[in-house]
Amino acid sequence: xxxxxxxxxxxxxxxxxxxxxxxxxxxxxxxxxxxxxxxxxxxxxxxxxxxxxxxxxxxxxxxxxxxxxxxxxxxxxxxxxxxxxxxxxxxxxxxxxxxxxxxxxxxxxxxxxxxxxxxxxxxxxxxxxxxxxxxxxxxxxxxxxxxxxxxxxxxxxxxxxxx
Numbered sequence: 817x818x819x820x821x822x823x824x825x826x827x828x829x830x831x832x833x834x835x836x837x838x839x840x841x842x843x844x845x846x847x848x849x850x851x852x853x854x855x856x857x858x859x860x861x862x863x864x865x866x867x868x869x870x871x872x873x874x875x876x877x878x879x880x881x882x883x884x885x886x887x888x889x890x891x892x893x894x895x896x897x898x899x900x901x902x903x904x905x906x907x908x909x910x911x912x913x914x915x916x917x918x919x920x921x922x923x924x925x926x927x928x929x930x931x932x933x934x935x936x937x938x939x940x941x942x943x944x945x946x947x948x949x950x951x952x953x954x955x956x957x958x959x960x961x962x963x964x965x966x967x968x969x970x971x972x973x974x975x976x977x978x979x
Contacts, residue, residue, distance in 0.1 A: 818849045824886035824894070825861050827870060830967045830978065835960065837884055840867050843910050847887055857897065859885065859915040868904060868911035875901040879977040881915065882967055896921035896966050898976060921966045 822845030826837040844862040863871075874881055881901065884894040899917030939947050970976045 817851055820847050820849070820887045821845070822847045822859060822861060822885060822887065823890045823892075824884075825859070826884040826894075828882040828884060828896070828963060828967055830882075830964075830971060835964045835967060837963070838870070840870070847885065855918050857917055857919065858902070859883075859897075859899070859913075859917070861913045861915070862907065862910050863913060864910050868913060871901055871904055871911075871913045875904060877977070880970070882920075882963075882970060882978055883915065883917070884963065895919045896963055898970055920970070921962050 822842065825840045825842060825845065827840060829836045829838060840861065840863055842861055842863060846860050848858045848860075850856040850858065871881075881899045883897050883899055885897060886892055886894050896919070897915075897917040898920050899915040902914040902916045903912075905912040905914075967978070971978050
């Protein structure tokens with residue numbers, strides 16, 4: 817088992833046909849890699865009581881959440897996780913939201929999208945490396961594309977109920 821600092825949390829909403837990432841301000845947070853065969857992760861996000869309302873609605877509706885998380889350092893690339901809400905606990909100042917999930921997309925998936933686009937565009941072999949480096953510097957646009965693909969995959973899967 818390994819524990820890391822949770823630096824950022826966004827809830828991904830794909831309703832009304834548009835992908836939207838809703839940032840959730842954190843008072844504190846950690847993420848635990850259980851290092852088990854199921855590749856389970858637990859997130860504990862301490863948020864304001866107002867921001868906890870989103871999680872309370874989703875817990876009541878028994879829906880899964882697709883979330884984007886930044887782990888360890890604020891400069892790290894986000895990972896996308898499919899999660900379920902395990903518990904919501906009242907604290908003196910805010911609430912603790914515990915999510916259980918699995919990473920479904922990370923930096924490698926985004927890099928794969930960059931490379932696929934380069935190949936599809938038919939960029940000349942001698943230009944591939946420089947074009948790849950240029951696009952990697954702008955991964956945010958590809959992150960959005962990857963998140964949208966992941967969301968659509970899980971939305972179609974009958975075992976998950978998404979926002």
